[in-house]
Amino acid sequence: DTGVSQDPRHKITKRGQNVTFRCDPISEHNRLYWYRQTLGQGPEFLTYFQNEAQLEKSRLLSDRFSAERPKGSFSTLEIQRTEQGDSAMYLCASSPGQGAFSEQYFGPGTRLTVT
Amino acid sequence: GDSVTQMEGPVTLSEEAFLTINCTYTATGYPSLFWYVQYPGEGLQLLLKATKADDKGSNKGFEATYRKETTSFHLEKGSVQVSDSAVYFCAHPKTSYDKVIFGPGTSLSVIP
Numbered sequence: 227d228t229g230v231s232q233d234p235r236h237k238i239t240k241r242g243q244n245v246t247f248r249c250d251p252i253s254e255h256n257r258l259y260w261y262r263q264t265l266g267q268g269p270e271f272l273t274y275f276q277n278e279a280q281l282e283k284s285r286l287l288s289d290r291f292s293a294e295r296p297k298g299s300f301s302t303l304e305i306q307r308t309e310q311g312d313s314a315m316y317l318c319a320s321s322p323g324q325g326a327f328s329e330q331y332f333g334p335g336t337r338l339t340v341t
Numbered sequence: 342g343d344s345v346t347q348m349e350g351p352v353t354l355s356e357e358a359f360l361t362i363n364c365t366y367t368a369t370g371y372p373s374l375f376w377y378v379q380y381p382g383e384g385l386q387l388l389l390k391a392t393k394a395d396d397k398g399s400n401k402g403f404e405a406t407y408r409k410e411t412t413s414f415h416l417e418k419g420s421v422q423v424s425d426s427a428v429y430f431c432a433h434p435k436t437s438y439d440k441v442i443f444g445p446g447t448s449l450s451v452i453p
Contacts, residue, residue, distance in 0.1 A: 268443030
């Protein structure tokens with residue numbers, strides 16, 4: 227039983243460059259979430275997909291951020307023109323999406339460092 | 342707005358000591374409450390949950406009781422082990438599709 231995987235695990239980039247992260251959810255999970263976690267803080271919600279539909283975007287997700295989930299399987303999060311303030315751990319989670327509470331399973335995260 | 346407040350860390354305890362990590366929340370209505378744990382180098386894992394007032398969640402020797410009157414969900418363990426060293430997050434979902442609101446986390450170090 228494979229869990230949520232994320233790639234890459236670490237990314238160092240220079241300010242102004244574009245980066246793209248990938249998340250592969252648990253097979254057949256129809257809900258997928260992206261969170262951002264900065265040092266010493268809890269994860270903050272960025273966006274949510276139900277299958278291929280992006281249903282909510284946080285105000286944290288500026289115009290430089292875009293997320294996709296083609297075909298309702300894996301998802302990508304792209305950051306354009308990166309800034310130092312984008313340095314953080316980007317977490318992906320998926321859930322089956324059934325019942326009153328559907329447990330979210332988190333991936334190991336992608337740590338982004340913008341120099 | 343909805344938020345979660347936790348006691349500040351880091352917390353350092355000797356093995357077999359008693360652990361309490363305080364958590365209070367503000368939310369609309371009475372949401373489910375969670376504790377997540379993040380071990381070094383690993384992703385977040387759900388440790389325990391409680392879905393309604395007075396429920397007690399428990400797992401791996403950890404317990405937390407949903408106190409509606411004090412809007413609290415304090416995490417406790419009677420005897421911690423070195424392997425419990427991790428960061429603990431109190432949290433609750435905000436909407437019906439379970440967007441989770443996390444507290445800032447409390448780092449726990451258990452020394453032999």
